[in-house]
Amino acid sequence: MISINDRKFLTEALKVSKRLDGRSMEEQRPMEVTFGSQFGHVELTMGKTKVVVRISAEITKPNERRPFEGIFVVHTDIGSMASPIFENNHQSEQEIMISQVVEKAVRRSGALDLESLCIVAGKKCWEIRADVHYLDFDGGLVDATCAAVMAGLYHFKKPDVDVDGGAVTVCDMEERHPVALSVLHLPVSVTYGLFELKNDETNEVEKVECVLDCTAIERQVQNAEITITINKNRDICQISKPSGVSIEGYRIVELCEKAFQEALKVTEMIDKALKEDEEMRNKGNWKALLSAENDRYEK
Amino acid sequence: MNILNNVDGSAKWEQGTSVICSVTGPIETRRRTDEPTLAQVELVIRPAIGQATTRETLIKDRIYSVLAATVVRNLYPRMLLQIVIQILEQGEGTGYNVLKLAACLNAVCLALIDSRTPMTGLFTAVAIAIVDDKLILHPTRKQVSQSTSTHAVSYFVENNKATGLLMCESEGEFTENQLFEVLEQAARACEDVALDMRERIEKGVKEGLRIDAGQE
Numbered sequence: 001m002i003s004i005n006d007r008k009f010l011t012e013a014l015k016v017s018k019r020l021d022g023r024s025m026e027e028q029r030p031m032e033v034t035f036g037s038q039f040g041h042v043e044l045t046m047g048k049t050k051v052v053v054r055i056s057a058e059i060t061k062p063n064e065r066r067p068f069e070g071i072f073v074v075h076t077d078i079g080s081m082a083s084p085i086f087e088n089n090h091q092s093e094q095e096i097m098i099s100q101v102v103e104k105a106v107r108r109s110g111a112l113d114l115e116s117l118c119i120v121a122g123k124k125c126w127e128i129r130a131d132v133h134y135l136d137f138d139g140g141l142v143d144a145t146c147a148a149v150m151a152g153l154y155h156f157k158k159p160d161v162d163v164d165g166g167a168v169t170v171c172d173m174e175e176r177h178p179v180a181l182s183v184l185h186l187p188v189s190v191t192y193g194l195f196e197l198k199n200d201e202t203n204e205v206e207k208v209e210c211v212l213d214c215t216a217i218e219r220q221v222q223n224a225e226i227t228i229t230i231n232k233n234r235d236i237c238q239i240s241k242p243s244g245v246s247i248e249g250y251r252i253v254e255l256c257e258k259a260f261q262e263a264l265k266v267t268e269m270i271d272k273a274l275k276e277d278e279e280m281r282n283k284g285n286w287k288a289l290l291s292a293e294n295d296r297y298e299k
Numbered sequence: 300m301n302i303l304n305n306v307d308g309s310a311k312w313e314q315g316t317s318v319i320c321s322v323t324g325p326i327e328t329r330r331r332t333d334e335p336t337l338a339q340v341e342l343v344i345r346p347a348i349g350q351a352t353t354r355e356t357l358i359k360d361r362i363y364s365v366l367a368a369t370v371v372r373n374l375y376p377r378m379l380l381q382i383v384i385q386i387l388e389q390g391e392g393t394g395y396n397v398l399k400l401a402a403c404l405n406a407v408c409l410a411l412i413d414s415r416t417p418m419t420g421l422f423t424a425v426a427i428a429i430v431d432d433k434l435i436l437h438p439t440r441k442q443v444s445q446s447t448s449t450h451a452v453s454y455f456v457e458n459n460k461a462t463g464l465l466m467c468e469s470e471g472e473f474t475e476n477q478l479f480e481v482l483e484q485a486a487r488a489c490e491d492v493a494l495d496m497r498e499r500i501e502k503g504v505k506e507g508l509r510i511d512a513g514q515e
Contacts, residue, residue, distance in 0.1 A: 036387075036388060037388070038388070041387075041388070048304050050303070052385075052387060054347050054348050056348045056349075075350075077345075079343060079345060079383050079385075080306075080321075080323060080343070080381050080383055081303070081306065081309075081319075081321040081383035081385060082305065083305040083306075084305065084306065084323045084326065084381065087329070088341065088343045088381070088383065089343070129348070129349070131347070131348055131349065133345060133347075133385055133387075135303060135319060135385065136303045136304055136305060137305055138304065138305075
């Protein structure tokens with residue numbers, strides 16, 4: 001909860017384009033990604049928000065309606081470790097909202113090629129599971145989750161399988177090189193908080209300010225929020241604005257353009273982190289030794 | 300210690316496995332408590348992958364038994380102490396939970412101290428595996444899977460001396476003599492862990508004091 005004084009202070013500051021943590025209106029907190037020793041273990045920090053994602057794979061039976069596709073599930077469960085405002089084993093409205101937006105951004109945007117997860121049509125397929133653990137909460141959960149899950153999917157490698165007729169053997173990770181997932185694109189979520197700034201005397205709404213990446217305190221004051229999921233190819237995967245203050249159409253187009261710039265930055269950050277991790281794992285250049293690829297040269 | 304911002308106390312313990320623990324409390328209970336004179340302890344264990352299973356429930360039960368003996372619950376009647384343990388890295392095969400149990404207990408102890416929850420004293424835990432009739436302290440993943448039996452032992456430590464056995468969880472086949480040897484060795488190892496813990500706590504308190512002084 002937030003006191004009336006704090007609320008007033010925050011909105012007054014916004015009127016003169018100032019934020020509590022000194023950021024500008026359109027400044028995202030820098031994200032930092034670190035990978036664990038195992039594939040698909042990602043730790044992402046964004047300001048004080050901290051998220052851990054574990055990607056895992058297991059063989060199951062595919063959905064009967066979609067025999068040629070694998071299964072991808074995202075589990076987002078916010079416990080009281082993130083903040084005491086969340087209850088354990090009980091989903092609040094806010095939590096459900098977050099998990100739905102994440103679901104749309106990551107799963108329904110078709111980021112993961114589900115058909116490549118099929119092993120034997122209608123019988124066996126991979127189930128890729130992303131477990132998201134929220135360690136610390138300071139706003140921006142959707143953005144952080146989306147980036148962390150995508151980084152995890154890029155980082156994860158599943159064991160290779162051999163299909164001989166109907167029999168499937170899973171090869172040991174040490175015996176055969178594990179295979180990466182086929183990720184089609186990298187959707188990035190960008191969330192803006194909308195604040196109604198009122199005139200002190202007339203109490204009329206002067207303008208609606210869009211503020212990027214709200215912290216937990218700012219979230220409590222905001223009148224609405226809008227999440228845009230976009231990738232570096234300028235494909236908009238979703239625009240989600242559940243209830244709250246209204247905003248003109250042209251401003252949403254403007255926001256999308258700004259979100260695209262943010263998406264570029266996040267994509268670059270994830271790419272860089274992945275590359276660094278790859279280099280660290282590739283010490284001694286064993287990858288070149290294991291490769292069966294011939295040198296290609298032009299005639 | 301003290302790594303999370305929104306909770307009263309937190310700690311991370313890495314020893315083969317990686318475990319992070321948070322403590323919030325005493326806060327108001329949301330449900331009616333059964334015991335009107337004691338604080339209620341809510342313990343949640345989240346595995347790295349998947350939903351909590353009976354394995355986590357077993358760890359939870361063991362930790363409860365240790366907490367019952369160490370946390371001074373009668374100071375906060377009808378209040379809630381919320382403890383969340385997040386396992387980040389399993390560190391051992393799916394059939395085992397010695398390493399996890401020992402790491403969880405140590406993390407809980409540090410987090411409780413960080414949150415300034417009144418306790419009767421310090422408790423520490425160690426994992427021991429018996430491989431080829433040999434005792435191995437803090438076993439690795441491979442040693443755990445090769446072992447004939449595994450033991451997680453927790454002691455109450457007073458003045459750097461292990462004074463009381465709080466919990467001993469053993470799995471596998473072992474003889475009576477082996478168990479006594481395990482308990483003996485575990486007591487010494489728990490003392491070492493306690494010394495290490497004290498150092499960390501001292502460091503944590505010093506850093507904490509510095510931050511407080513800076514704010515004034």
